[in-house]
Amino acid sequence: MADLVPPDQSLATGETLGFVESAPLLEITGLRTDIALKRSTVHAVDGVDLEVGAGECLGLVGESGCGKTITALSVLQLLPTGGHVVDGSVRLEGVELLGLQVREMQAIRGGRVGMVFQDPLTSLNPTITVGNQIAEAVLLHRDVSRKEARRRALEVLDLVGIAQARSRLDDFPHQFSGGMRQRVMIAIALACDPRLLIADEPTTALDVTIQAQILELIDRLRRDLEMAVVLVTHDLGVVAGRADRVAVMYAGKIVETAEALELFAHPRHRYTQALFDALPERATERREQLASIPGLPPDLSTELTGCRFAPRCSFAQDDCRASSPPFLGPAGGHRHACLHPVADEELARTRVTRPEGEAGARSDEVLLAVEHLVKDFPLSHHVLGRTRYRVSAVAGVSLEVRRGETYGLVGESGSGKTTLGRLIVGLDEPTSGVVRLEGKDVSRLSSRERRAVRRRVQFMFQDPYASLDPRMRVGQVLREPLAIQRIGSREEQRSRVEEALESVGLPRSAADRFPHEFSGGQRQRLGLARALILRPELVVADEPVSALDVSIQAQILNTLRELQDRLDLTYLVISHDLSVIRYLSDRIGVMYLGKLVEDGPSEEVYHHPLHPYTHGLIATVPEADPQLERAKKATPLEGELPSAVEPPSGCRFRTRCPLAQQVCADEEPPLVALRPGHRAACHFPLENVAPSES
Template sequence: MSLLEVTGLSTEIDTRQGRIRPVDNVTFSVDAGETLGVVGESGSGKTMTGMSIMRLLPPGGEIVGGSIRLDGQELTGLDEGRMRGLRGNRLAMIFQDPMTSLNPVRTVGSQLREAYRIHRGGSRAAATARATDVLGLVGMPRPRERLDDYPHQLSGGMRQRVMIALGLMCDPGLLIADEPTTALDVSIQAQILTLIDDLKSQLSMGVLLVTHDMGVIAEYADRVAVMYGGRMVEQAGVQELFAAPRHRYTEALLAAMPTLELDRSADLATIPGAPPKLLDLPPQCRFAPRCAFATDDCRSTDPALVPAAPGSEHLYACFHPTEVKAQEVVVADRAGTELRQEPRGSDSLVQLFDVHKKFGLRSRRPFGPKRAVHAVSGVTLTIAAGETFGIVGESGCGKTTIGRMLVGLERPSSGSVTFDGRDLAAQGRNVLRRRRRDLQMMFQDSAAALDPRMTVAALIEEPLVAQGVGTRRERRRTVAELLDAVGLPPDAAQRYPHEFSGGQRQRIAMARALALRPKVIVADEPVSALDVSVQAQILNLMRSLQDRYGQTYVVISHDLSLLKYLADRIGVMYLGRLVELGASEDVYSAPRHPYTAGLIKAIPLPESAKAGTERAVGLGGELPSAIDPPSGCHFRTRCPLATDRCAEEVPTLTAGDGLHAVACHHPLTTEPLSIELTPVR
């Protein structure tokens, strides 16, 4: 018997537009010690399936049919008291958005201790010890100190780690992970997913892994289920699905992924149209309106799940499946071909010169010494007009702080940040407000960045109103155009942010940032919450707008394959310092810093499912504290090449071939990616 058995599950929710069915006749199972990956676009029903299992449906939601059995126990008929005893104990969920899931007025430690003591009892000291252990397991730097922090004091990646720790506090039998690594860089992502995978084996824990990242599915799932329009459209073992997808929707999702071997000059493949609204749907294949292979039978009959062969566990629901043959295995070529040495633009638009940024902290004891977080330390950088500059690094390395200084939201402690030849720190408040028309930022956490009391139309229109741009009719037309550009329907204008999925909220944030057609857009994880099809639309949109208007992008991301495709140049940051800088092809084909090599090696690749290659690993060691960083090279405590010189002397950013610069006493000169870095367990 499977650990979790879901049979014919249907869930309905009352909305202002009518009664929708986000989960429709869904059947699947998860065995103990198995990971089932669930993929699909935003609004396909992935998260609502998990919420139905947890019995945490929104107001107006109810399970209208089917069965959910955990260890043979039926969950649909349990009263709220008994269900509450299961949640967080035998059944746990890691939510996608940590900022809205964590209590902002309580410390991290109090929330972790509460989860443990409710289900396991014990003393405060025992709960504190358990909380410290779990925070350490999920890669939190200085876990004991973090217990006294509030959620807003942590970076997005650190908040996500707290959410994962909450889910693991009581060693649950079934863990539902809803985008558990959305906000994490690839090295921590590899550590976290490896951790979940190890715990799964040690505790015989079943994992339902909800994600839009097909690379994560390829490396960490045993089986995969593809959802569209509230229904399961394909289920198979991971290797079989990636080698030979049968449903046309699965085929389209795989084609839309940005991978390391993609030609940067070509647009990403996209899926036309938008997912169905799940309201008064006609009897047809739900993917038919967007499918190039749809015929009359697809538009009149809803196909059922059928096996790919008699007795096969590969199921699909498609009248016109792909041909039954394995696709050619294309292994990512990290060597690259054509190298770009010059940035796209020619004129300097943004300059950072010896920028430092420190954030003061209160002493932990009365009259104790003052402390400071060294967020950025001595960064010098020039960004040309019209180029796309990517910044990559682990959580807490200073990427977002650099972005906030670029748009004038933070002032450097020392050094200068200039835009169009003018020092932003020297501008008065009114002048800086006018300059903000040319400087816009897309924030990582769209739920926290969008006012929940404003409609989408008002949110997108607000920058235009603040800057006095256009008449009311012109602004409404601009809002409609932007909604269409980011793939949202016209009726989205009158809805509120909480009515959208995480990916849809990120599209709203994109439209808002584009409203004033700024010269520079600092995009902090612009597509981290998006499924691959919408991600492709947004990336193509960003490139087309850049070609049309000459916009400059500074893209902050933990997705290295995305930056290789999108960016002209890439800067790699570690603990506040710029450690490598070069053309994107150069950085990926021949990384010169050991840290960059470790990041690249940790990228989860879809090709691994087809080729059976080695799983990605994370960087070894613990990320040092930015309050008391290591002497000399900050990376030396995790670097296998470190020597005494690295502890005594700070390496400077020195150019090698062309524009490829590295800050390392022992830069890599061997074959790409030959360095071995120990994974964290």
């Protein structure tokens, strides 16, 4: 980094800058930040006012592109190329940060303010050990020897819960799991005992169990170190249980702020209420259609008038479009910028429910059957060419998916969900076992018959951008499967492409654009259109809404259900998000380290889990209800998955199970029906029930 010089000890401790303990820890007033592009200027932050008290946790929420991260980066003056603060004030314990010299600002970063970045893998240097990266921060901000800096690195690694911290000091970032790398990032941020921690999406794309551990860690450190936290996220469930106050951002402005309990119980701004309505858990009980937010946030490089949410708000009136709404409410209390706010009586309104019979018909016909499926990946070999180690990715999985239903597959990363999906669609060959489609063993079909199967079973990839060729226009991408399968003339293929685009809510003109010209949610729709172009019967969707904003997520989930009803589709949906799986699925299967440990009807698995692992997953799902979240105890799922190279004997979950006994190590529990249609593989199921005769 340019101009990186060790600051004076006086700067590091704040003696020269004159920090005032009695002032609000962080006070942002009228902050305006622009990002200069080649042909325009994006007004990313436009007049933001925020305060964070000592020891307080402020949750900053909103959709992607609303200005949350740029606000956080403006505090530390770590803006991207072209970014600069054009107006406003940022005061830390009474000291103005804007205008400080480079040397003085370096004393603040990492010294008094720590930052946890969104992607730890790209934020950590892959060529330097984690111990040296933590020690580097200590050497920059404290007048200590290298030996003392290394000792401090060991202290903070142990503080953030890295097992066997001393032996991990000399490991490199790639030797850590995703959750462990996030802990290393937190250790670097805490190395110099900062007064304020800014955590930018610290749990994005992490498993629900790892997410809970990271959030619990931040919460515990905040209490123990009396440190303030700014938690930047688009996940309302995350802030519900952790934040003291919440600020909602939209299009570069704060539109509502209040204490967490008050905001979740009585949202006033129409945008805040729209975010809550889009949550899957709000619509699951009665199988309602999600209330998605139409359109997209405005272009911040253009001149905007009136309420910025008005074009997407169904309650907007002429005055909303004519002038910007003032920020109403008492200072330090519940404030909002909405001319027609949500009334209390509206919060109790009954939303429109899907009419009876609207859902696609479910039959007893088994479309897909997986029998004792095994997939091992060779890891290393003897000098004689024999395989020495194997990764046990899928270990004897058997399940059935009926025509017209949605089967949800959940579990932590590394549990084998995606590998199972790839085996079903034929992208990988199984080591052993059988995949049957309508009773026919797919592996025994002729090449011509297999081509027909390819039309009937399609895969929706987790990362739509990586699965779409960036050099091809969307029309070419969608037409390619038709050409490979030799379906129709060129004109008929073009018609099918336009039909597929319209079916997922995209205009026909999208066919002439490249993948990079679409938003994340639109690219997810393109991935769905590509899966549907051959008019399949079964779609395997791998994390179809992973890392999407709640509003875009709602649009995709609604599209999936509408298409299922209209086209009589069958889904196998893979996800680590239990709230999404519960909303979409008729039945749920739970995988752990290559094994199917439980499956059954969706609501029964969710409300009455039989396997301790399923119970642990459900207990860690964040809910957008502060009272429920704060009543939860610490997650029962400690630690991470064991190695799939040498999985535990007997029950593979026993090393993390609070109920485990010797029999769990000696004997592998069979997957048996403990209730009609509800199976579990556990020696000590959570309810004392006898195996079902069905």
